[in-house]
Amino acid sequence: MLRAALVGAGGVALGGALAGCAAPGAATAGKTPVRIWDLFSGGDGALMQEMVGSVASANPGIAVESTTLEWGPPYYTKLAMASSGGRPPEAAVMHLSRLAGYAPGGLLEPFDLDVLAQLGVREEHFAPAVWQKAQYDGQLYALPLDTHPYITFHNPTIIKDAGLARADGKLDLDAVAGADAFLEAGRAMAEVTGETGVGWGYQRDPAGCWRMFWGLYSQNGGDYELTPGRPAALDEEAAAEVFEFLQAMVDGTVAARNQDGNAAAARFMSQRTGMMFAGEWDLPMFRGALPDVGATQFPAIFDTPANYADSHAFVLPRQVTPDPAGREATYRVLAGLLKESLTWASAGHVPAYQPIVEDPAYQELTPQRDYAPAAEIAVFDPDAWFTGGGSDFQTRMADAMTDTLAGTAPPRTAVTRMLSVMDRFLAQPNPA
Template identity: 85%
Template sequence: MLRAALVGAGGIALGGALAGCATPSAAGAGKTSVMVWDLFSGGDGALMQEMAGAVAAANPDIAVETTTLAWGPPYYTKLAMASSGGRPPEAAVMHMSRLAGYAPGGLLEPFDLDALAELGITEADFAPAVWQKAQFEGQLYALPLDTHPYIAFHNPDIVQQAGLAGPDGKLDLSAVAGADRFLDAGRAMAEVTGETGVSWGYQRDPAGCWRMFWGLYSQNGGGYELTPGRPAQLDEEAATEVFEFLQAMVDGKVAARNQDGNAASGRFMSNRTGLMFAGEWDLPMFRDANPDVGATPFPAVFDTPANYADSHAFVLPKQGTPDPARREATYRVLAGLLKEGLTWASAGHIPAYQPIVKEPAYQELTPQRDYAPAAEIAVFDPDAWFTGGGSDFQTRMADAMTDTLAGKAPARTAVTRMLSEMDRFLSQPNPA
């Protein structure tokens, strides 16, 4: 059945539903072919093509081909089918938050650390939190390309007028550290704008709801246990405190009530708020509206600095008939793409390969250099087969929060509903 489904997926690719692109070096005989699936569209897709072209030019004996699929559940379903059918691409891009659903099921192969080291890629080149997330049972199953955190953008003029700027004219993180201080800062920015101080769009944005909660919950010292067949466990007091803070924030003064992502972005880009919570991938849009836009890691609202993040990473789908020559060429291609990280950083992503971040050229990028430390305090989704970017899990968690964020239910109601939804997932088998 899986092989039949895989043939169907291949037919779709030939029909044009997948965007494929072979680099100029792909033409000609005697080359080793390396196919990489990715989920990058728009500007990110163009950057990935540019990077793949540079890698192909540096490796004329390799035919580098990339295929772009729409990201979300369909992408991960196709990847699972291809791996199960034994005819996957040589490499694929995966959100590391989805790794726990694939590595345990034998759909991926671990990386050879010695082979990577020969190409100048070692553990020392990555932030510890990112490298750890790429592991499963002591082996490296993902090669991180970037860290893309949920951060705080700010309008330097409004921040300065509100008395929240440091000597450099940018947001002083100490001025928004702690729940009470943050809420006071939001009110101060609202006095400047005449409307609200903070933009956060939580309606119809499951991912944004989850990122906000999980980052703050981690700051508040919250742990978890998600064991299949057993009731989910969270620190209910810590989670309740997070929702009490969020209810205080969306009071119509600090941040608008009942606001979606587009409205929140519109307010920020039209100078009607001074601070915006969003993913760093929104940098190009915000910079178009305000060339001086600033950005920092997520403020330490609770005791422990932590920044929700995910990571685009390369994985090695399980090959039915492994080809040593293609595997060697694949390692060279992936190492080359990591070393093109400066190009990737232009879109706002933090290169996971830290030597890029230390380069003078990266340190000239603003505000990228200002929020790059977010990778050092990154917290990822809980390890479970059902969690991760684009998952139904995030949608269910956001639904559980809706009444509480809207002020229709107390903070603890959201926690109770989230635990109930987690229990439902834990009662189901991993389809992979």
């Protein structure tokens, strides 16, 4: 029944959603084909095609075919079915937060570290948190392309007028460290703007709700246990403290009540707030309205510095009869794409391949260089088959938080509801 449901979902959702940058034909005759599936559209899609073009030009004996599929559950359904059916592409892009749902089921193959090392890609080239998240059962199952953290954008003029800027004009993270200091900073920015100090849109934004909670929960030392067939476990006291802080923040002065992401972004871009919580992928939009927009890693509201993040990574779908020449070409293409990720950084993403971050050309990118340290304190979704980017889990978690964030229920209510939802997920089998 599960297989039939997955086939049906994939067949309906993916109809007409494929867009390739290369097609088999005379131009590819005699070349080793490497097909890559990704989920990049818009500006990200254009950058990826530029990177693929550069790698293809550097490897004339390889025919690189890049195909973009619809983002979200349809993409991951299609990938699972292609792997289980034995007709997958040579490589695919996956969020690291989804790896736990695919590697244990045998849908992916591990990378050969020796082959990667021969191509100049080694463990020391990645932030430890990112490298660790790419592991399963002691092996590397994903090759990270980037880290995309949930960060703090700011308006340099407003934070200066509010007394929150360093001598160089950038946000002073020490001035917003700790719950009390952060709330006071929000009030100071509200005095400058005449409205609110901080932008956070949590209504109708499940991912934003989850990113905020999980990042702060990790800062507060919260741990978890998600074992299939057993009740979920969270540090309930630490979780409740996070919601106490969020209720204090969403008071109509520090941050607006009952606000969605679009409204929060509009306030920030029209200079009606001095700070904005959002993903680094929003940099092009914010810079279009505020050319001198600043950005930093997430403030340390609690004791342990931590920054919620995810990562786009390349994976190797399981091949029934792997072709040695095709696998060698695939490694060469993926290593080449990592080394082209300065192009990827222009959209705001933090390259996972650290030699790019250390390159003088990257260090000239502002504000990208200012929030790049977020990768060093990155925390990812909990390891479970149902978690991760684009998952129904994040939607259900946000639903559990709704009344508490609206101020109509106490912090403990959100914690109890979240645990109940987690229990329901843990009682279900992994369909992949």
